[in-house]
Amino acid sequence: MAERERRVSVVERNGVWGFFFLLAYIGAAIYFISHSDGTFGAVVLGLLQAIVWPVYLIYHALGSLGV
Template sequence: MGESRRSVQVVERNGAWGVFFLLAYIGAAIYFISHSDGSFWAVVLGLLQAMVWPVYVIYHVLALLGA
């Protein structure tokens, strides 16, 4: 039987944002780990906090605005 082959072209146009978010994650990880006591679970918690650092930013901005 005749198979029809389809080719799919994927165009990724936001690669620069990936580099930005990687650098932001690394910077946040360094910040949160440097403020921990250095124990294993504190470092793990720092890495987890680095993943959600924008939540901390929004929280503190809203707190400053009195919301």
């Protein structure tokens, strides 16, 4: 006889956080690009900085705390 079919239900509950991080990335990209000189290299650098902006935040926060 045929094997029984199993159904697996996967519930993803991280949709709100994904949307929050998307908005944070877009905001950071707008910020870094608006502070660039507008050349292609500066815009690409601004997009890369928007990806890692939390690293800048933590680095400067720890630096101001003297750690």
